Amino acid sequence: MQIKEITARETWQLRRDVMWPEQSINYVQLPEDESGQHFGLYLSGELVSVVSLFVEGERAQFRKFATLPQNQGKGYGTAxxxxxILQAAAQGIKQLWCNARQEKAGFYKRFGLQETNHTFGKGGKDYVVMEGSIRLPEPAVGAAE
Ligand SMILES: CC(C)(COP(=O)(O)OP(=O)(O)OC[C@H]1O[C@@H](n2cnc3c(N)ncnc32)[C@H](O)[C@@H]1OP(=O)(O)O)[C@@H](O)C(=O)NCCC(=O)NCCS
Structure with missing residues (x-):
């Protein structure tokens, strides 16, 4: 397994195939893509999971998080x-937020995000805005010994 920064262009097909298979590629291209940071998880050279980060001062939004269906539920999205989150914390970002598909709210709670009152619908799906504070993990006690 390898995780690395990738280009926006490299995310587009996986975004489309996983999130909006009935739409064309330009449906998943974002005007903000050029200024975003994009991360990909590879298995034996194959891109299986992507996510994109958009920094807004000390806040940042992550968007377009997708794992190939045959690789879901194996911990790759978590990784x-x-x-x-580590990359964002290292850049001094204090708050992370996302527009979560409602059925994924439980997943994001595990990463310290909380549901807000802000909900909306798009493309026939229900979303809730989730946000939370992030920080680099404290070094383990005794780690230096
Ligand atoms: C959301 C998404 C990116 C998560 O990616 P993933 O690679 O499946 O993520 P994980 O495998 O780490 O976690 C998924 C689930 O499997 C569980 N899981 C994690 N590791 C696991 C393992 N080793 N074995 C079994 N289950 C595991 C997680 O607890 C999680 O459970 P939950 O959905 O009940 O919360 C993926 O489901 C996806 O692409 N969905 C379609 C697009 C989408 O909804 N995107 C997000 C929009 S908000």
């Missing part, structure tokens, strides 16, 4: 999101 990629943990990587994104």
């Amino acid at each position: 990629l999101l943990q990587h994104l």
